[in-house]
Amino acid sequence: MKILGTTQSICPVCLKPLEGRYLSEAGSVILNKTCEAHGTFETAIAQREEDYLRWTANSSINIPPKKAMTQGASGSCPLHCGTCKEHLQTACCVLIDVTERCNQHCPYCFAKAETDLSGGFGPGEPDLEEIRRKYDLLLDLGEERAFNIQLSGGEPTVRNDLPEIIRMGKSKGFEFIQINTNGRRIAQEEGYAQILRDAGASVAFLQFDGTNDEIYRALRGEPLLKLKKKAVENCRKAGLPVTLVPTVVRDVNLKNIGEMMNFLLENVDVVKGIHFQPVSFFGRHPGEKENRVTMFDVMNELEQQTKGAFAARDCYPITTGHPLCCFQSSYQKQKNGTVKSLINYGTKMEGLSCCEAKDPLEIVKKDRDFVLNKWHIHEPHQEQKQEESCCCGSTEACCDESAESCGCGKSEGSPSKSAESGCCETTNEELLDFDQFLNELRRNMFSVSCMAFMDGSNLDAERLKRCRVQVLSPDDRLIPFCAYNSIYREDQHESI
Amino acid sequence: MEEKSKLICDRCKVDMTESEVEFSYLNRSFRHKVPRCPQCGQVYIPEKLASGRMNEVEKMLEEK
Numbered sequence: 001m002k003i004l005g006t007t008q009s010i011c012p013v014c015l016k017p018l019e020g021r022y023l024s025e026a027g028s029v030i031l032n033k034t035c036e037a038h039g040t041f042e043t044a045i046a047q048r049e050e051d052y053l054r055w056t057a058n059s060s061i062n063i064p065p066k067k068a069m070t071q072g073a074s075g076s077c078p079l080h081c082g083t084c085k086e087h088l089q090t091a092c093c094v095l096i097d098v099t100e101r102c103n104q105h106c107p108y109c110f111a112k113a114e115t116d117l118s119g120g121f122g123p124g125e126p127d128l129e130e131i132r133r134k135y136d137l138l139l140d141l142g143e144e145r146a147f148n149i150q151l152s153g154g155e156p157t158v159r160n161d162l163p164e165i166i167r168m169g170k171s172k173g174f175e176f177i178q179i180n181t182n183g184r185r186i187a188q189e190e191g192y193a194q195i196l197r198d199a200g201a202s203v204a205f206l207q208f209d210g211t212n213d214e215i216y217r218a219l220r221g222e223p224l225l226k227l228k229k230k231a232v233e234n235c236r237k238a239g240l241p242v243t244l245v246p247t248v249v250r251d252v253n254l255k256n257i258g259e260m261m262n263f264l265l266e267n268v269d270v271v272k273g274i275h276f277q278p279v280s281f282f283g284r285h286p287g288e289k290e291n292r293v294t295m296f297d298v299m300n301e302l303e304q305q306t307k308g309a310f311a312a313r314d315c316y317p318i319t320t321g322h323p324l325c326c327f328q329s330s331y332q333k334q335k336n337g338t339v340k341s342l343i344n345y346g347t348k349m350e351g352l353s354c355c356e357a358k359d360p361l362e363i364v365k366k367d368r369d370f371v372l373n374k375w376h377i378h379e380p381h382q383e384q385k386q387e388e389s390c391c392c393g394s395t396e397a398c399c400d401e402s403a404e405s406c407g408c409g410k411s412e413g414s415p416s417k418s419a420e421s422g423c424c425e426t427t428n429e430e431l432l433d434f435d436q437f438l439n440e441l442r443r444n445m446f447s448v449s450c451m452a453f454m455d456g457s458n459l460d461a462e463r464l465k466r467c468r469v470q471v472l473s474p475d476d477r478l479i480p481f482c483a484y485n486s487i488y489r490e491d492q493h494e495s496i
Numbered sequence: 497m498e499e500k501s502k503l504i505c506d507r508c509k510v511d512m513t514e515s516e517v518e519f520s521y522l523n524r525s526f527r528h529k530v531p532r533c534p535q536c537g538q539v540y541i542p543e544k545l546a547s548g549r550m551n552e553v554e555k556m557l558e559e560k
Contacts, residue, residue, distance in 0.1 A: 342557060431518060431527040434549035441556055 001025050004052065007463075008077055011035035012456025015487060017076055020460060024049045031458050043457040044292045045324070051296045058316075058323040062088040062466070063360045066141060069477055077461035078487065082477040083470065089320060091478060092367050092468040094138055094147045095180075098165060099125050099154035103184050106220045108247055110283035110453075110485050113154045124474065131165055134472055135172045141478065145365040148176040150205065157185040157192070163199035170200035176368065178243075182207040182220075183231030193231075193238035203272070204235050208244040210256040211263055218252045236270040243273040248298060250291045257298065258305030261448075268333045268446055276450040281457060282485045295327055295452040302448070310448060314341040320367050322463040326451045333444040342445065367468070454482035503540055505533035512540060519550075522557045 002024050009020030009031065020033040022045060029046040046052040065083050072080025083091075102113035126134065138147055149169055156162055156179055169177050179196060183206045186193045193204070206228070209215050213223035235242045244264060248254055257276075264271050278293035279285060299312040310331070317323035330342040432440060454463060459482065467480035471488075479488050503512040512531035517539055519526045528549075531540040541550070 431525055433528050434526050434545075434553055437524070437526050438549065438552055438556065445556075 004029060004049070005056070008075065008461035009033050009459050010078070010456060010487075011038050012041060012459075013038040015079065015456070017079065017461075022052070024052075031460070041457060043290060044294055045458065046294055046296045047300075048296065051299075052324075055296075055317060055323045059319060060321075060323070060466070061319050061363060063090050063320060063364055064088055065090045065478070066143065069141075078459070078464050078480070078483045081464075081479040081483045081488065083480070086465055087467075087480075088465045089468050090143065090364060091147050091470040092320070093150055093178075093470075094142075094478065095150045095152045095469070095471045095481065096126075096131070096134055097153050097471070098131065098151050098156045098162070099159050101125075101158050102153065102155040102182075103158055104155065104182055104220060104222075106182075106284070108219050108249070108279060108283075108285050110280060111152075111154060111489070112284045125159075126474075128161060128164060128168070132168060134476075135169055135174070137476060138174075138472065139172060143361055143364045145361075145368050146172075146174050148178070148368050149174045150178045150180050152180040155182055155184070157181055163195050166196065166199040166201050176202045178203045178205045180205045180245075183228055186234050187227045187230035190234070193234040193240045197238045197240040201240060203241045203243050204231070205245055205275070206231060206235075206242050207247075208260070208274075209246045210253040211259040212256070215253045215256060219247060219249065232267055232270060236267070240270075241272045242267075242270055243275050244271060245275050245277060248276050248278045248293050250293050250297075254293055254297065254301055255305070257301045261302070261306055261310060264446060265333055265337070265339070268444055271446065273447040273449065275447075278450070278452055280453040280482070280485070281455040282453075283489075290457060292458070295324070295450050298450045299327060309339050311341070314343060315448075316343065318367075318468075320363065320466075321468050322460075322466040324452065324460070325463055325467070326449060328447065328449045330445060330447050332441055333446070342441075453485070455486050459483075459486060503531045505536060505538055507538060508533055508535040510535055515539075521553065524553075524557065526553070 004022040004024050007020045007022070009018055010016065011018055011033070014035065014037060016035060016037075018033045018035055020031050023030050023032050027047075027049055028044070029049055029052040030042045031045050032040065032042045034040045046055075065087055068083065068085035068087070070080050070082030070084045072084060077084075077086065097111070100111070100113055102109075102115055105113075105115040138149070141147075151162070151165060151169075156165075159165070162179075166177055166179075177200060179201050181204055183204065186196070186204065186206075196204070207220075208228050209219045211225065213225050216222060216224040216228075232242055244260065246253065246257075246260060248257075260274060264274050276298045278295065278298060281290055281292075296312075299315050302310045303312045310329070314329045314331075315327040316329065318326055318328055331339045332342055333339055451469070454460065464480045464483055467482065469481040470478040471481055471484040473479050473484065473488060504510065505512055510533060512533050514529050515532040515534075516527050516529050517532055519528060528545070530542070530545065532538070
């Protein structure tokens with residue numbers, strides 16, 4: 001056994017801050033900690049030490065929040081979240097829980113939501129004025145490019161005024177508003193997806209745990225595959241992009257990952273991403289035994305079950321987060337049905353998703369635009385439309401701007417820019433032009449990502465300090481998602 | 497209608513002509529019509545193309 005690193009964690013029973021040690025044991029990595037009152041706790045981090053070492057070696061960029069909202073004594077993380085003066089990353093996405101009610105009652109639910117189908121307001125549910133105030137607060141707390149917003153709950157679609165909530169957010173300048181949904185209402189109410197789309201919803205962040213009903217019976221308590229397919233179909237009709245969000249449980253659907261990828265490929269025109277979420281041991285979950293799926297398990301299963309089509313080497317961390325929190329990858333479905341990784345080109349080993357930008361505000365913008373561009377159904381380029389409908393039948397003659405666009409205004413002159421290589425005259429009709437290529441790429445590209453949440457067992461304060469997914473709490477604090485669900489949700493523990 | 501501007505190759509001093517050329521970038525190939533010197537093959541990349549479509553393709557392929 002050897003110590004690979006230390007961090008600050010908590011006792012999952014009494015929440016007392018403790019030292020956590022990352023240990024290598026028989027080639028696997030665990031997080032180990034001991035509470036004087038409650039004993040020793042261990043949880044899986046990576047099955048292979050090499051994965052842990054490779055990922056934690058990735059570089060990072062820290063861009064702190066504009067202002068600290070709370071502060072606390074050194075060494076007491078995460079008991080004063082808010083975000084505090086020690087927090088290292090401004091949020092990329094902020095969750096607003098618009099309800100605690102739900103139209104399902106899943107055996108697994110991080111929010112412990114209860115079935116409640118009443119159409120009005122539930123207890124403690126923010127009304128439209130309160131949501132307006134929350135939006136204004138987030139505009140104030142965020143940078144020039146506003147936070148991405150996730151409307152969550154509970155199930156946000158149980159609120160009949162959800163379209164109004166979306167419209168209000170868009171009108172205030174939030175560019176990206178995703179709806180965290182189980183898809184039930186979208187499937188059952190014809191035209192509802194269109195209503196959400198028209199209101200300005202950016203994407204349906206759709207609970208989708210797999211491709212057979214045994215999985216849904218285990219995770220959701222009822223067979224839901226048909227309903228999920230119908231939800232996807234209705235989103236397709238509405239032009240509302242979908243990101244599939246599977247909760248991954250070892251003995252339930254870890255071995256279904258390959259089939260989930262096939263489902264995505266069959267629906268790539270509307271399904272623009274899959275975002276795996278290994279189950280966390282907070283909220284409601286059956287059984288006492290922790291049988292944790294790690295981010296690396298997902299990566300490796302993805303590769304094995306797809307016979308290498310989706311390879312672990314295609315995945316990379318997001319540099320403005322902690323490398324143990326998530327992986328990301330992008331692909332294009334090709335005409336022959338196979339997939340091509342879009343990130344084999346130099347940046348992935350640096351784990352860099354937000355490019356060479358140096359200006360923090362530019363990095364923040366690119367970070368937030370990342371999902372905006374990824375989980376999106378792109379319209380064909382305007383120029384492409386013009387070409388297709390051009391009365392003269394020419395592809396470029398009537399919209400040629402090449403000679404004017406050099407800016408010199410002269411009828412004769414030397415080229416100001418030239419390319420001396422890589423530009424051979426071609427008669428290859430098979431080749432796509434830039435517009436066709438971009439349209440083809442956008443139509444068939446999708447992202448594969450995973451977020452490994454933390455609970456009381458695997459909580460690592462260094463990861464929390466770099467959390468970019470934050471919840472706006474009822475008392476107006478921005479709390480890292482994992483801390484919120486492990487510690488701060490009202491019914492988790494009292495008086496924190 | 498205004499007569500279209502012409503570009504002259506600074507090496508060969510001949511008119512460049514609109515040609516469909518092949519671009520290669522990160523193992524992908526594309527075609528696009530740009531002014532090209534019929535003698536030396538040098539091409540002119542208009543500003544709008546460089547900062548527009550080419551830039552978009554570059555960003556998409558490099559995950560920027």
